[in-house]
Amino acid sequence: PRTVARALPVPLPDASDPAAVLLGGLAADTPDRIAERAQGDPALRTVETALWLCRAYLDAGNAARAEEWVARAKGWSDDYDWRIFWHRGLVHLTRGAVDGAEGEFAATYEALPGEVAPKLALGYCAEYLAERLREAGVREPGLREARPVEAQADAQAAARAGARAAQAEEFYE
Numbered sequence: 001p002r003t004v005a006r007a008l009p010v011p012l013p014d015a016s017d018p019a020a021v022l023l024g025g026l027a028a029d030t031p032d033r034i035a036e037r038a039q040g041d042p043a044l045r046t047v048e049t050a051l052w053l054c055r056a057y058l059d060a061g062n063a064a065r066a067e068e069w070v071a072r073a074k075g076w077s078d079d080y081d082w083r084i085f086w087h088r089g090l091v092h093l094t095r096g097a098v099d100g101a102e103g104e105f106a107a108t109y110e111a112l113p114g115e116v117a118p119k120l121a122l123g124y125c126a127e128y129l130a131e132r133l134r135e136a137g138v139r140e141p142g143l144r145e146a147r148p149v150e151a152q153a154d155a156q157a158a159a160r161a162g163a164r165a166a167q168a169e170e171f172y173e
Contacts, residue, residue: 001093001094001095001096001097001098001101001128002061002093002094002096004093004121004124005058005090005093005094005101006058006059008090008117008120008121009116009117009120010055011051011083011086011117013048013052014047014048017046017047017048017049018043018046019043019044019046019048019049019052020048022043022044023048023049023052030056031053031056031057031060031062031065034049034052034053034056035053035065035069038050038053045076046076047073047076047077047081047083050069050070050072050073050076051069051070051073051083051087053065053066053069054066054067054069054070054073054087054090054091055087055090057069058090058091058094061094063091063094063095066087066090066091066094067088067091070084070087070088070091073087080111082107082108082111082112085104085105085107085108085111086104086105086108086117086118088104089101089102089103089104089105089108089121092104093121098125098128098129098132099125099129101121101125102122102125102126102129105118105121105122105125106118106122108121109122
């Protein structure tokens with residue numbers, strides 16, 4: 001999952017964010033330096049900076065710091081911002097929590113139904129989770145006989161859809 005998180009497309013920066021131009025020229029291997037500058041420079045206390053730092057920390061393998069910056073981005077964002085869902089999905093993928101990532105990517109897809117990136121992310125999550133269910137069915141013959149793996153996958157997908165709806169409601173609160 002971590003490799004996939006790094007391979008997914010990066011959202012285009014918000015051109016209206018004043019930090020977007022500055023961040024475009026920075027190397028992603030220096031997140032600590034940029035984070036330190038963002039603490040002291042009001043011009044860098046923007047949603048775009050926080051999301052850039054999230055991705056930079058994910059690239060460095062530090063999901064905890066990435067999650068902190070997604071939380072800051074959410075706090076700095078005035079409106080509904082699909083990029084928050086997207087980046088939380090990347091954090092989940094990096095941690096190997098594919099079921100959590102799927103919910104975040106589904107929320108992104110609901111906001112951007114025609115975009116390829118959330119479709120790619122959702123496709124990966126569905127394939128990964130289905131494979132885990134198939135493996136469980138093979139290892140546990142009783143599980144396979146009691147309930148077909150495909151039926152389990154359908155039930156879990158329905159449960160995740162309900163969780164995504166609740167998550168979207170929470171975001172608007």
